[in-house]
Amino acid sequence: MTDAPPLTRSPSAVPASAAMFDRACAVTPGGVNSPVRAFRAVGGTPRFMRSGQGAYLSDVDGNTYVDLVCSWGPMLLGHAHPQVIEAVVNAAAQGTSFGTPSEPEVVLAEEIVARTPVEQVRLVSSGTEATMSAIRLARGVTGRELIVKFAGCYHGHVDSLLAQAGSGLATSGVPGTPGVPVASTATTLVLPYNDRAALEQVFAERGDEIACVITEAAAGNMGAVAPLPGFNGFLAALTRRHGALLISDEVMTGFRVSRYGWWGLDGRLEGWAPDLMTFGKVMGGGFPAAAFGGRADLMAHLAPDGAVYQAGTLSGNPIATTAGLTTLRLATDEVYASVDAAAEHIRSLTTSALTQAGVPHVAQSCGSMFSVFFVSDPDTTRITDFAGAQAQEQHRFRAFFHAMLERGVYLPPSAFESWFVSAAHDEGAIDRIAEALPYAARAAAEAQPTY
Numbered sequence: 001m002t003d004a005p006p007l008t009r010s011p012s013a014v015p016a017s018a019a020m021f022d023r024a025c026a027v028t029p030g031g032v033n034s035p036v037r038a039f040r041a042v043g044g045t046p047r048f049m050r051s052g053q054g055a056y057l058s059d060v061d062g063n064t065y066v067d068l069v070c071s072w073g074p075m076l077l078g079h080a081h082p083q084v085i086e087a088v089v090n091a092a093a094q095g096t097s098f099g100t101p102s103e104p105e106v107v108l109a110e111e112i113v114a115r116t117p118v119e120q121v122r123l124v125s126s127g128t129e130a131t132m133s134a135i136r137l138a139r140g141v142t143g144r145e146l147i148v149k150f151a152g153c154y155h156g157h158v159d160s161l162l163a164q165a166g167s168g169l170a171t172s173g174v175p176g177t178p179g180v181p182v183a184s185t186a187t188t189l190v191l192p193y194n195d196r197a198a199l200e201q202v203f204a205e206r207g208d209e210i211a212c213v214i215t216e217a218a219a220g221n222m223g224a225v226a227p228l229p230g231f232n233g234f235l236a237a238l239t240r241r242h243g244a245l246l247i248s249d250e251v252m253t254g255f256r257v258s259r260y261g262w263w264g265l266d267g268r269l270e271g272w273a274p275d276l277m278t279f280g281k282v283m284g285g286g287f288p289a290a291a292f293g294g295r296a297d298l299m300a301h302l303a304p305d306g307a308v309y310q311a312g313t314l315s316g317n318p319i320a321t322t323a324g325l326t327t328l329r330l331a332t333d334e335v336y337a338s339v340d341a342a343a344e345h346i347r348s349l350t351t352s353a354l355t356q357a358g359v360p361h362v363a364q365s366c367g368s369m370f371s372v373f374f375v376s377d378p379d380t381t382r383i384t385d386f387a388g389a390q391a392q393e394q395h396r397f398r399a400f401f402h403a404m405l406e407r408g409v410y411l412p413p414s415a416f417e418s419w420f421v422s423a424a425h426d427e428g429a430i431d432r433i434a435e436a437l438p439y440a441a442r443a444a445a446e447a448q449p450t451y
């Protein structure tokens with residue numbers, strides 16, 4: 001166990017972050033390169049991080065935090081894992097981009113194919129690109145245009161998928177999606193998550209026009225909302241019956257919730273596989289790498305073998321693929337066991353502290369991803385869809401978030417995000433969380449809504 005870095009004076013006084021944020025706001029919209037980082041849902045000054053080590057982040061004011069964001073998922077091994085850093089440094093010394101095929105991308109593809117039901121993958125640079133390309137391929141293969149997605153599921157900022165897309169959009173309350181032509185979402189049917197009857201109905205009416213259903217393998221972008229037992233298998237059977245494809249988006253869950261991703265927790269045990277899958281986050285090891293893949297007969301429709309065009313200057317980049325491959329190789333059964341144990345420990349400490357303070361909440365998990373819903377109805381025992389996730393008292397989350405931050409714990413700055421841990425979240429890190437929780441639970445209990 002490594003010693004926790006000292007908790008510094010007062011993480012609420014952050015002059016260096018505040019000054020940096022002012023500079024950032026002058027040259028970047030909202031001062032950030034991805035909206036949730038701006039703290040709009042919780043208020044206050046976003047922390048500018050200078051370094052990460054294991055389970056900890058250090059900001060430019062010298063404060064340290066136990067990190068429960070883990071770069072929104074990728075840092076399964078913790079920050080700056082020595083073997084990942086060494087592999088990346090060695091790879092960089094060989095040149096950083098060739099625009100030709102290279103060995104690391106082949107080895108990474110082999111590793112992904114070995115862990116999942118996909119037979120082939122195409123590497124890209126972001127999860128957004130992966131889902132965008134998978135949708136294009138599904139439409140190209142089927143010759144159909146309609147796609148089905150679920151409210152609260154986020155698949156990146158793809159035009160056609162920016163309809164009721166959870167997290168960032170949910171918290172910043174963007175009413176629709178200006179800039180996206182009506183035509184782009186006119187072919188997107190949005191249904192409630194976990195609602196079999198709604199799916200049966202839409203397929204009965206328009207089944208022969210539907211190219212694909214895209215779903216998060218387990219929803220993590222409206223908080224952690226697992227599929228009800230059998231739901232993903234139902235999607236696989238329903239799409240097959242109607243000649244549509246199932247795209248399982250494992251950008252968040254892939255290689256995080258098990259060595260096989262979420263599929264390892266359902267399809268692998270139940271004997272079915274999605275037609276196409278998307279990956280990102282962990283498979284890039286903290287670098288921009290993502291992928292989409294599926295059965296070889298489907299993937300054969302992609303250029304240069306097939307007619308569906310898809311390309312990328314930095315796709316399969318040797319540094320990103322090396323970081324991802326090294327991360328996956330180090331992601332052993334022991335790593336998954338310790339990530340699972342840390343997540344369950346933190347979840348149960350959190351729920352105890354909130355219960356003790358009398359704060360109505362639901363703390364639920366998708367494997368090692370979990371989140372806390374500050375529900376307004378104290379009788380709520382489970383959240384199964386976006387409407388449920390939205391029935392939250394966000395003022396309680398805001399108070400809870402800032403009290404944790406003040407005591408050196410960095411939570412996702414939104415009530416609609418999953419919390420992530422790494423294999424580096426050891427006893428020292430969990431102790432700091434345990435010490436912070438009673439204060440934060442009390443702050444949540446005392447919080448008043450602001451109108």
Ligand SMILES: *Cc1c(COP(=O)(O)O)cnc(C)c1O
Nearest residue numbers: 126127128154155156249251252
């Ligand atoms: C993060 C995420 C994406 C988008 O990935 P980016 O790399 O941010 O473009 C897509 N789908 C899911 C499920 C995600 O969690």
